[in-house]
Amino acid sequence: xxxxxxxxxxxxxxxxxxxPDGTALIYVDRHLVHEVTSPQAFEGLxxxxxxxxxxxxxVATADHNxxxxxxxxxxxxxxxxxxxxxxxxxxxKFHVKTxxxxxxxxxxxxxxxxxxQGATLPGMTVVCGxxxxxxxxxxxALAFGIGTSEVEHVLATQCxxxxxxxxxxxxxxxxxxxxVTAKDLVLAIIGxxxxxxxxxxxxxxxxxxxxxxxxxxxxxxxxxxIEAGARSGMVAVDETTIDYxxxxxxxxxxxxxxxxxxxxxxxxxxxxAKFDRVVDIDVASLKPQVTWGTSPEMVVSIEDRVPDPxxxxxxxxxxxxxxxxxxxxxxxxxxxSDIAIDKVFIGSCTNSRIEDLRAAAAVVKxxxxxxxxxxxxxxxxxxxxxxxxxxxGLDRVFLDSGFEWRDPGCSMCLGMNDDKLAAGERCASxxxxxxxxxxxxxxxxxxxxxxxxxxxxIAGHFVDVRRGR
Amino acid sequence: xxxxxxxxxxxxPLDRENVDTDAIIPKQFLKSIxxxxxxxxxxxAWRYIDVGQPGMDLTKRTLNPDFVLxxxxxxGASILLARKNFxxxxxxxxxxxxxxxxxxxxxxxxxxxxxxxxxxxxxxFLPIALQESEVARLFDEAVGAPGxxxxxxxxxxxxxxxxxEAMHFDIDDFRKxxxxxxxxxxxxxxxxxxxxxxxxxxxxxxxxxxxx
Numbered sequence: 180x181x182x183x184x185x186x187x188x189x190x191x192x193x194x195x196x197x198x199p200d201g202t203a204l205i206y207v208d209r210h211l212v213h214e215v216t217s218p219q220a221f222e223g224l225x226x227x228x229x230x231x232x233x234x235x236x237x238v239a240t241a242d243h244n245x246x247x248x249x250x251x252x253x254x255x256x257x258x259x260x261x262x263x264x265x266x267x268x269x270x271x272k273f274h275v276k277t278x279x280x281x282x283x284x285x286x287x288x289x290x291x292x293x294x295x296q297g298a299t300l301p302g303m304t305v306v307c308g309x310x311x312x313x314x315x316x317x318x319x320a321l322a323f324g325i326g327t328s329e330v331e332h333v334l335a336t337q338c339x340x341x342x343x344x345x346x347x348x349x350x351x352x353x354x355x356x357x358x359v360t361a362k363d364l365v366l367a368i369i370g371x372x373x374x375x376x377x378x379x380x381x382x383x384x385x386x387x388x389x390x391x392x393x394x395x396x397x398x399x400x401x402x403x404x405i406e407a408g409a410r411s412g413m414v415a416v417d418e419t420t421i422d423y424x425x426x427x428x429x430x431x432x433x434x435x436x437x438x439x440x441x442x443x444x445x446x447x448x449x450x451x452a453k454f455d456r457v458v459d460i461d462v463a464s465l466k467p468q469v470t471w472g473t474s475p476e477m478v479v480s481i482e483d484r485v486p487d488p489x490x491x492x493x494x495x496x497x498x499x500x501x502x503x504x505x506x507x508x509x510x511x512x513x514x515x516s517d518i519a520i521d522k523v524f525i526g527s528c529t530n531s532r533i534e535d536l537r538a539a540a541a542v543v544k545x546x547x548x549x550x551x552x553x554x555x556x557x558x559x560x561x562x563x564x565x566x567x568x569x570x571x572g573l574d575r576v577f578l579d580s581g582f583e584w585r586d587p588g589c590s591m592c593l594g595m596n597d598d599k600l601a602a603g604e605r606c607a608s609x610x611x612x613x614x615x616x617x618x619x620x621x622x623x624x625x626x627x628x629x630x631x632x633x634x635x636x637i638a639g640h641f642v643d644v645r646r647g648r
Numbered sequence: 649x650x651x652x653x654x655x656x657x658x659x660x661p662l663d664r665e666n667v668d669t670d671a672i673i674p675k676q677f678l679k680s681i682x683x684x685x686x687x688x689x690x691x692x693a694w695r696y697i698d699v700g701q702p703g704m705d706l707t708k709r710t711l712n713p714d715f716v717l718x719x720x721x722x723x724g725a726s727i728l729l730a731r732k733n734f735x736x737x738x739x740x741x742x743x744x745x746x747x748x749x750x751x752x753x754x755x756x757x758x759x760x761x762x763x764x765x766x767x768x769x770x771x772x773f774l775p776i777a778l779q780e781s782e783v784a785r786l787f788d789e790a791v792g793a794p795g796x797x798x799x800x801x802x803x804x805x806x807x808x809x810x811x812x813e814a815m816h817f818d819i820d821d822f823r824k825x826x827x828x829x830x831x832x833x834x835x836x837x838x839x840x841x842x843x844x845x846x847x848x849x850x851x852x853x854x855x856x857x858x859x860x
Contacts, residue, residue: 195840195843195847196840196843198822200820200821200822202820202821202822204837204840204843204844206844206847206848206851208858215678215679215740216739216741218681218682219681219682219683219741222681222683227834229834232844233848235859243678244679256679258679258680258702258703259679261679261681262679262680262681265681300857300858302855303858308739308741309738309739310737310738310739310763312739324738324739324763325739325763325766326739326740326741326744326763326766326767326770327683327741327767328741328767328770328771328833329766329767329770331834332833332834332837335834335837335838336834336837336838336841336844337844337848338837338840338844340822340833340836340837342820374666374733374736375666375732375733375736375759378733378759378760378761378762379762405763408733408736408761408762409762410762410763429860430857431857431860435856435857438857439855439857442855474666474668474736495665495731498663499664499665499666502664593670593675594675595675595676595678602699612668612670612737612738614668614670614671614737615668615670615671615693616670616671616674616693617670617675620674620693620699620700621699
């Protein structure tokens with residue numbers, strides 16, 4: 180048999196039918212649902228008198244709108260509250276069995292709780308009305324974000340109409356230097372290939388630097404595949420994957436687990452498999468990354484300076500830099516380490532897992548948040564992450580340093596709840612998008628790793644986390 | 649779904665690359681549980697000086713006179729012209745909804761982000777990718793000529809300029825047919841229900857844990 184890539188294996192095993200023009204029906208194994216992109220889909224289903232095809236595939240939670248403090252008081256904003264209540268009602272109406280509502284102790288960001296519960300398994304297709312669904316590809320799943328019409332389509336048919344993607348292998352060989360994380364690696368990848376670099380492709384992240392990552396690190400990398408333009412990112416199965424899954428509530432147990440694991444171990448790209456494109460990333464010289472602009476590709480290392488548009492020959496590119504610098508309130512050629520910050524956000528589906536919190540806590544331990552930092556937030560990705568962190572005393576470390584310790588949700592990654600930047604405020608954020616207004620109208624976002632965000636909180640400006648080590 | 653066949657309309661040039669879905673429709677408007685009401689908030693943060701909130705009185709808002717879509721000559725525009733990687737970012741289908749409800753039928757750009765591109769077709773909103781040089785020329789012409797209109801003919805796969813020059817665009821055959829006929833994807837897929845069921849039975853035997 181010809182050597183296949185991981186993507187090709189996943190595609191073939193989910194193909195229901197394929198027309199001569201390449202239009203295909205792909206079967207969906209897991210459908211993750213949250214409150215923002217589902218109400219119109221459930222409504223459409225009801226309007227057409229259609230029943231869900233396999234409601235057992237749905238795992239639902241409320242994450243985007245939920246408050247991260249005083250949750251027992253409910254949601255103050257009536258519009259946000261209605262959206263969460265609508266999900267509560269749809270769960271009942273359509274008999275969704277697996278629902279982690281706002282007050283469930285297992286509630287959290289959909290891309291954190293899916294893997295945590297074992298709802299995401301290797302060899303699955305995983306979809307969600309959310310672009311960061313690429314996260315689940317860390318488990319050798321074919322996972323991608325869909326729009327609301329497709330949410331309805333999956334509810335009604337358990338399938339998606341789509342076409343085969345091209346394949347892109349991003350190979351990161353070598354060992355990440357100390358203080359350089361999965362987040363820095365993926366930011367550097369986006370900086371190299373651009374925000375449209377993966378458009379039309381499914382990315383497989385490979386190489387020894389990726390293999391050496393924990394599942395948390397792999398999820399961080401796959402999470403941002405969409406920021407490189409690719410709907411799906413994935414990592415092949417190995418023992419790290421299998422060990423993470425064993426014993427998770429929605430994972431097969433006992434003998435069934437062993438049977439499943441034997442199959443899962445085949446979910447790797449075969450030696451000699453052909454990718455449409457291969458990009459190599461130099462890992463040994465990688466440094467902590469900080470974005471300076473309003474697109475994730477606008478990124479440099481902490482040792483660098485804000486770019487100078489006058490040195491850019493391409494007029495479109497020059498205009499984009501000028502506009503970004505104006506929005507970000509930055510002057511050309513300023514050292515990244517001289518940029519002072521107003522707020523810090525440690526959280527989001529990119530970096531809110533236990534390992535992220537441990538890494539950030541290790542940086543801040545015994546130190547105080549700088550006086551110029553108005554707010555430093557830690558928002559765990561799920562109730563279970565929060566509980567685990569508290570068991571380890573991480574909440575005390577953060578609180579003693581002057582951070583706020585909040586309840587799980589998407590929070591300031593996109594500010595659909597009360598956690599936002601005010602106009603002009605500058606934030607060191609572990610999230611995934613630095614678009615204009617993303618964290619609040621007029622807010623200025625710099626994307627960094629949890630370690631870099633923690634170090635910036637203490638210093639009051641961006642600082643090379645490797646220097647404190 | 650709304651059909652798309654031939655459309656002639658006024659062109660609004662939005663001279664930016666990487667227009668993201670947060671810019672097209674900011675997050676605070678995603679709290680709606682409806683499919684409508686997004687038009688007035690299309691490009692909200694660029695369009696208005698004040699910060700928009702759902703349900704606010706639009707007559708009391710301050711328009712940003714510098715934003716291209718607010719200029720009188722682009723009032724009633726139905727074809728948006730933009731630079732590469734239009735629609736990058738989130739999966740929110742509220743982005744094509746907002747464009748459509750803001751009066752647009754199509755957007756012409758050198759390239760699009762995958763999810764936005766896909767979502768557009770589900771709503772009868774047509775994203776057209778032309779060569780970067782062609783888009784650059786359209787920008788020059790549109791900015792230079794007030795009342796500049798283009799004609800989009802989906803069946804012929806052409807964008808025609810006022811001088812009669814036709815630019816060809818590629819489109820997936822299935823998507824083209826769906827748009828021309830206003831087909832409902834779900835209805836089409838359900839015609840294959842027996843095949844889906846048969847597939848499901850095979851998978852249940854091979855990977856029973858998926859169905860647990």
